[in-house]
Amino acid sequence: MALQLTSDNNQTALDLDRSHVFHSWSAQGALKPLVLAGGLGTRVWDFEGTEYLDFSSQLVNVNIGHQHPAVIAAIKAQADQLTTIAPSTANLTRGEAAKRVTGLAPDGFHKVFFTNGGADANENAIRMARLHTGREKILSTYRSYHGNTGAAIVATGDWRRMPNEFARGHVHFFGPYLYRTEFWATTPEQEAERALRHLERVIQGEGPASIAAILLESVPGTAGILVPPPGYLAGVRALCDRYGILLILDEVMAGFGRTGRWFAFEGYDVVPDLITFAKGVNSGYVPAGGVIIPDAIAADFDETVFPGGLTYSGHPLAMASIVGALDAMQDEGIIDNAARIGREAIGPALAALADKHDVIGEVRGEGVFWAMELVADRDTREPLPAAAMGRLKSGLVSRGVLPFVQDNRIHVVPPCTVTTDEVAEAVVAYDAVLTELMEGTA
Numbered sequence: 001m002a003l004q005l006t007s008d009n010n011q012t013a014l015d016l017d018r019s020h021v022f023h024s025w026s027a028q029g030a031l032k033p034l035v036l037a038g039g040l041g042t043r044v045w046d047f048e049g050t051e052y053l054d055f056s057s058q059l060v061n062v063n064i065g066h067q068h069p070a071v072i073a074a075i076k077a078q079a080d081q082l083t084t085i086a087p088s089t090a091n092l093t094r095g096e097a098a099k100r101v102t103g104l105a106p107d108g109f110h111k112v113f114f115t116n117g118g119a120d121a122n123e124n125a126i127r128m129a130r131l132h133t134g135r136e137k138i139l140s141t142y143r144s145y146h147g148n149t150g151a152a153i154v155a156t157g158d159w160r161r162m163p164n165e166f167a168r169g170h171v172h173f174f175g176p177y178l179y180r181t182e183f184w185a186t187t188p189e190q191e192a193e194r195a196l197r198h199l200e201r202v203i204q205g206e207g208p209a210s211i212a213a214i215l216l217e218s219v220p221g222t223a224g225i226l227v228p229p230p231g232y233l234a235g236v237r238a239l240c241d242r243y244g245i246l247l248i249l250d251e252v253m254a255g256f257g258r259t260g261r262w263f264a265f266e267g268y269d270v271v272p273d274l275i276t277f278a279k280g281v282n283s284g285y286v287p288a289g290g291v292i293i294p295d296a297i298a299a300d301f302d303e304t305v306f307p308g309g310l311t312y313s314g315h316p317l318a319m320a321s322i323v324g325a326l327d328a329m330q331d332e333g334i335i336d337n338a339a340r341i342g343r344e345a346i347g348p349a350l351a352a353l354a355d356k357h358d359v360i361g362e363v364r365g366e367g368v369f370w371a372m373e374l375v376a377d378r379d380t381r382e383p384l385p386a387a388a389m390g391r392l393k394s395g396l397v398s399r400g401v402l403p404f405v406q407d408n409r410i411h412v413v414p415p416c417t418v419t420t421d422e423v424a425e426a427v428v429a430y431d432a433v434l435t436e437l438m439e440g441t442a
Contacts (some may be wrong), residue, residue, distance in 0.1 A: 119147020
């Protein structure tokens with residue numbers, strides 16, 4: 001059903017939403033969601049033709065951009081051939097998708113368990129770790145988000161865990177975050193050393209023989225684009241090896257180009273035991289995720305039944321979208337573009353904004369995965385209040401930029417296909433709203 005770009009359809013979409021749609025992570029009564037009708041590349045628009053530069057990538061997942069023709073063509077071709085099939089069957093497109101995903105993984109990873117998204121990918125990685133080790137506990141950081149299913153939400157560290165703590169066997173610790181260090185550190189190296197010492201003490205206090213896995217986002221995303229300091233992830237790997245614990249790296253948000261690499265962990269001298277993914281693998285065109293499994297863990301289930309499954313595991317339309325997306329990203333140099341844009345455009349531009357605006361306490365990131373942390377006072381690092389963040393968000397939308405705003409941060413997370421000119425366009429909007437805020441006119 002192709003709808004015309006008219007104000008009537010804008011209002012109809014909003015009316016239907018408010019009458020019938022129940023939104024996630026929201027008090028429902030006061031919602032007035034933005035209506036979006038179409039998109040192309042780095043831009044989206046509503047039914048009235050109002051256009052926005054999408055520097056949120058929606059939920060930091062549209063890595064290849066909106067309506068990429070190769071991905072749409074792959075989905076259409078699969079829909080013409082076979083729209084759905086049970087996961088117990090062998091399907092050529094599913095096999096091709098798995099081959100492409102494992103082909104990007106480290107040596108020794110030859111199997112993929114496909115899921116519907118990132119949360120159930122983490123859920124099943126946790127299950128595999130417990131079954132492989134015969135242990136129960138999962139360690140994860142307080143500054144993290146791993147999804148909203150039973151174990152994944154309890155592995156999450158932020159506030160969303162607290163109303164949902166129904167799963168057992170989860171322990172949290174503090175990861176590195178030099179700007180707001182928990183360890184009185186003054187250098188990245190000191191932060192890494194002290195964070196690792198803290199983690200080892202937690203392992204010892206919990207009892208190493210009770211811990212199945214440590215679950216980490218390679219680069220924590222929603223928690224603030226917390227780029228790990230030098231040596232930290234390699235140090236976690238060493239602790240896992242010392243105590244016989246598996247390392248699960250969550251690449252749901254950071255993977256498939258977001259950091260300018262296929263996997264974020266490739267930049268940190270570490271190989272995990274299990275890898276979870278979703279989002280960027282097909283830019284969310286059809287729901288999909290998965291666990292990339294090394295041979296040693298996959299072999300556990302050669303003779304023993306794996307006690308997990310999903311009706312839509314390896315759904316043909318989702319698999320076709322993965323094949324189309326990964327082939328296009330390879331052929332078009334999209335990963336390299338993300339790395340270059342971060343290095344040459346986003347990083348320097350945000351650094352210049354920080355020099356100009358005292359409200360920016362810190363800029364951090366890589367690739368197309370950046371955050372500006374905003375503060376009321378640079379000396380005390382007091383976070384900018386929610387009301388001010390709300391004004392900044394509204395100001396950006398009114399200037400035609402869709403932002404990703406989280407707590408006291410603006411995350412700068414455009415598609416990996418973004419151009420230098422589009423970055424410059426967004427930076428003009430960031431500069432304008434920050435100027436208005438500092439002048440008290442926002």
